[in-house]
Amino acid sequence: MREAAVLREGGVGVIATDTLYGLVAAAANEEAVRRVYKLKNRAITKQSIVLISSLKELAYFGIGLTEQREQLLTRYWPGPTSIVMPCGTAVPEYLQCGTHTLAFRLPSDEPLRAFIHESGPLIAPSANPEGQPPATTIEQAREYFGDTVDFYVDGGERSGEPSTLIALSEKDEVTVLRKGRL
Numbered sequence: 001m002r003e004a005a006v007l008r009e010g011g012v013g014v015i016a017t018d019t020l021y022g023l024v025a026a027a028a029n030e031e032a033v034r035r036v037y038k039l040k041n042r043a044i045t046k047q048s049i050v051l052i053s054s055l056k057e058l059a060y061f062g063i064g065l066t067e068q069r070e071q072l073l074t075r076y077w078p079g080p081t082s083i084v085m086p087c088g089t090a091v092p093e094y095l096q097c098g099t100h101t102l103a104f105r106l107p108s109d110e111p112l113r114a115f116i117h118e119s120g121p122l123i124a125p126s127a128n129p130e131g132q133p134p135a136t137t138i139e140q141a142r143e144y145f146g147d148t149v150d151f152y153v154d155g156g157e158r159s160g161e162p163s164t165l166i167a168l169s170e171k172d173e174v175t176v177l178r179k180g181r182l
């Protein structure tokens with residue numbers, strides 16, 4: 001898919017995620033991530049959720065999978081729950097923002113997971129400037145970002161409800177941070 005290649009090459013786009021429209025960029029590309037933050041007028045200290053296509057991709061971020069952790073994660077994934085986890089020390093500052101944690105989501109939408117598999121893990125904050133409501137249609141996203149992004153992929157109307165956000169401690173204890181779509 002052409003859009004996945006654009007993201008691998010450092011581009012930024014708007015796609016429908018499993019919850020809302022997301023302003024997406026390759027998590028491994030610092031310049032593209034910073035571009036997303038600038039487009040959203042988002043504080044660089046505020047982390048973005050990283051969409052992954054499989055549990056195996058957590059290893060890219062220094063997150064090991066014990067049998068217990070894998071069982072816990074598969075209770076929530078795939079699905080619209082984002083999980084904040086402690087990450088490895090090699091994770092760049094521009095992703096973990098000094099917190100030594102990252103939020104991940106493994107979407108249940110198979111075509112979306114296939115896209116992420118092709119593009120690589122993506123940061124995917126909601127497609128809206130800070131302080132504005134998240135885009136629920138591609139038309140609304142275009143109103144927000146116009147020609148400042150490299151592509152738009154129309155996925156129909158989204159619910160407008162963000163993902164549920166939970167935190168997972170080093171000891172695999174779960175804390176609900178935000179109730180959202182389940």
